[in-house]
Amino acid sequence: MEDKPILHVSQVGINFGGLKAVDGFNLKLYPGELIGLIGPNGAGKTTVFNLLTGVYTPTEGEIMLNGERINGLAPFKVTRKGISRTFQNVRLFNEQSVLDNVKVAYHSLARHSIISSIFRLRNHFIGEQEMEAKAIDLLKIFQLDKVKDEKAKNLPYGGQRRLEIARALAAGPELLLLDEPAAGMNPQETNDLMELISFIREQFNLTILLIEHDMKLVMGICERISVLDHGLLIAEGTPDEVRNHPKVIEAYLGEEVISNHA
Amino acid sequence: MLKKVNTFWLAIILAFVFYGVIQLLISTAIINPFYSNTLIFICINIILAVSLHLVIGITGQFSIGHAGFLALGAYISAIMTMELGMPFSLALVAGGIVAALAGLVVGIPSLRLRGDYLAIATLGFAEIIRIIFLNIDYVGGAAGMQVTHATTWTTSFLCLLLTIVVIVNFTNSRHGRACISIRENEIAADAMGINTTYYKVTAFVIGSFFAGIAGGLYAHNFYIIQPVNFGFLKSFDILIFVVLGGLGSLSGAVISAILLTVVSTFLQELPETRMIIYSLVLVMVMLYRPQGLMGTREITDYFGKWKWKRIKGGNQYGG
Numbered sequence: 001m002e003d004k005p006i007l008h009v010s011q012v013g014i015n016f017g018g019l020k021a022v023d024g025f026n027l028k029l030y031p032g033e034l035i036g037l038i039g040p041n042g043a044g045k046t047t048v049f050n051l052l053t054g055v056y057t058p059t060e061g062e063i064m065l066n067g068e069r070i071n072g073l074a075p076f077k078v079t080r081k082g083i084s085r086t087f088q089n090v091r092l093f094n095e096q097s098v099l100d101n102v103k104v105a106y107h108s109l110a111r112h113s114i115i116s117s118i119f120r121l122r123n124h125f126i127g128e129q130e131m132e133a134k135a136i137d138l139l140k141i142f143q144l145d146k147v148k149d150e151k152a153k154n155l156p157y158g159g160q161r162r163l164e165i166a167r168a169l170a171a172g173p174e175l176l177l178l179d180e181p182a183a184g185m186n187p188q189e190t191n192d193l194m195e196l197i198s199f200i201r202e203q204f205n206l207t208i209l210l211i212e213h214d215m216k217l218v219m220g221i222c223e224r225i226s227v228l229d230h231g232l233l234i235a236e237g238t239p240d241e242v243r244n245h246p247k248v249i250e251a252y253l254g255e256e257v258i259s260n261h262a
Numbered sequence: 263m264l265k266k267v268n269t270f271w272l273a274i275i276l277a278f279v280f281y282g283v284i285q286l287l288i289s290t291a292i293i294n295p296f297y298s299n300t301l302i303f304i305c306i307n308i309i310l311a312v313s314l315h316l317v318i319g320i321t322g323q324f325s326i327g328h329a330g331f332l333a334l335g336a337y338i339s340a341i342m343t344m345e346l347g348m349p350f351s352l353a354l355v356a357g358g359i360v361a362a363l364a365g366l367v368v369g370i371p372s373l374r375l376r377g378d379y380l381a382i383a384t385l386g387f388a389e390i391i392r393i394i395f396l397n398i399d400y401v402g403g404a405a406g407m408q409v410t411h412a413t414t415w416t417t418s419f420l421c422l423l424l425t426i427v428v429i430v431n432f433t434n435s436r437h438g439r440a441c442i443s444i445r446e447n448e449i450a451a452d453a454m455g456i457n458t459t460y461y462k463v464t465a466f467v468i469g470s471f472f473a474g475i476a477g478g479l480y481a482h483n484f485y486i487i488q489p490v491n492f493g494f495l496k497s498f499d500i501l502i503f504v505v506l507g508g509l510g511s512l513s514g515a516v517i518s519a520i521l522l523t524v525v526s527t528f529l530q531e532l533p534e535t536r537m538i539i540y541s542l543v544l545v546m547v548m549l550y551r552p553q554g555l556m557g558t559r560e561i562t563d564y565f566g567k568w569k570w571k572r573i574k575g576g577n578q579y580g581g
Contacts (some may be wrong), residue, residue, distance in 0.1 A: 053453060055449070055453075057384065059313075070430065074452070074453040075453050076452050076453075076454075076455050076456055076457050076458070079452075079453060079455035080455050081452060084454075085453055085454070087449075087453075091447045091449060091450040092446075092447070092450070092452075093442065093443045093447055093451075093557060094446055094447075095445075096439070096442055096443065096446060100439055100442075103436065103439055104443040104451065104454055104456065105454040105455065106394070106436075107436050107439070107440050107454070107455060107456055108434050108455035108456070112435075112436070114432065114435075114437050114464065117431055117432060117435035117437055118428050118431050118432055118435075119431070120270070120431055124435060127436070128435065128436065130464070131436065167454065168454075169323055169455050170454075171455050182288070202463060210484050238399035
């Protein structure tokens with residue numbers, strides 16, 4: 001780990017009124033890593049994602065992406081700098097086709113202007129054809145190319161989850177944030193998802209930060225894990241270290257259990 | 263792609279054939295002035311409906327001040343022809359540009375608002391425009407402004423064709439898809455790198471531009487324009503075209519604009535019951551087609567129905 005970190009979060013916190021949702025959060029992500037972020041319900045995991053992607057502006061601390069300060073940037077600017085995400089409750093463009101969902105994410109990589117589209121100039125056709133070809137290639141990886149003309153809302157749940165990841169990849173990220181990608185999936189689907197995540201990580205040279213409740217998935221593929229509770233970072237380390245960390249056991253199972261075991 | 267280009271030109275050619283037939287019927291007086299005037303009025307209403315469709319149906323921004331832009335286009339173009347002696351075509355363009363600029367000025371602050379708040383802001387803007395014209399003596403105040411009759415079937419048809427081509431081409435491009443994604447889920451659109459404010463304002467400006475053009479046609483079709491013609495009831499008339507046709511469907515907006523214009527034109531013979539019957543038509547349609555006449559479909563979807571079915575039939579989800 002001699003590289004420079006791709007993402008460096010230091011002492012980040014946010015208050016909602018009097019409530020400190022996240023406080024003094026630190027995280028270093030090195031290129032190519034796959035890190036898990038876990039914690040009980042309401043620990044502030046999704047808030048961390050919203051801070052990283054610009055949905056919320058941190059009230060304290062600093063978020064550096066490749067050495068550049070990104071806190072306070074609008075979400076679409078953060079995405080263009082290379083952070084892309086999925087959502088805890090799927091947020092697809094329901095009435096648009098599967099293909100169009102992915103094309104929307106390619107939007108900021110295309111260059112043809114409004115004028116060239118309105119007057120159907122050459123640039124429009126070249127740009128649109130490029131987008132279409134790229135989108136179909138991506139859908140093939142996710143085995144969604146056969147349903148590319150279907151409306152996104154008509155996909156089965158697992159398909160919608162995969163489409164959301166495909167769409168996040170289309171935005172061209174270096175760092176991918178996955179918010180509970182296995183939520184609501186059965187064990188078979190979860191296994192497929194683990195393989196898929198490992199595959200896209202190699203294929204697209206990604207660094208991945210993952211929020212997940214499914215411990216099997218987190219312990220199975222993450223190299224390091226950070227644990228949040230009540231907005232505070234309580235533990236950090238390899239899956240084994242985290243699993244046996246007293247504070248983690250306390251956060252998940254309660255104090256009583258510890259004293260009984262001790 | 264080649265096939266798409268061909269269908270595009272086919273549609274243009276068909277449109278001009280339709281134009282030629284009507285023009286022939288008008289010049290041989292088979293269609294009398296009453297009906298040709300109705301046709302012009304239909305064109306104007308379609309332009310208004312389609313331009314508002316871009317804002318509400320495509321981008322999902324609930325704006326109900328469209329009559330304000332109509333008024334701006336009408337008064338600016340009337341001033342150009344009557345006071346400054348400019349040709350009609352130039353006046354039309356000027357009306358459109360001024361309306362577009364107003365759209366930009368109004369859109370940048372108000373499109374930060376959502377839902378009800380945006381509706382109230384745009385409605386307020388339309389009333390401000392109307393009251394400004396009501397209090398300027400240069401344009402006749404409440405008595406209105408006299409305008410020569412210059413709108414013909416040819417000019418209104420060309421403006422209509424331009425509106426539809428521009429808005430269809432805009433919608434079927436990466437820019438239109440960005441607008442639809444804002445309608446579908448603004449947070450996700452933002453997270454996918456779409457500059458949502460930019461596209462909301464752009465759609466609003468394009469919509470305002472064509473409303474301004476429609477205003478120019480409107481002003482030069484009626485001999486007189488008065489501020490009272492551009493009240494909030496006019497905004498609601500345009501809104502009804504879009505909602506009745508089906509939010510998100512351009513052909514729906516066109517069809518309902520034609521239908522309602524014809525209905526209200528023929529009901530002029532029954533002045534006592536006119537508004538009752540008109541309202542009944544609206545209530546009936548909303549009861550039996552709450553999603554609007556066309557839903558979110560386009561007319562072209564029905565042409566390709568066999569193809570759609572085949573895709574449906576061979577539907578397989580991988581993995």
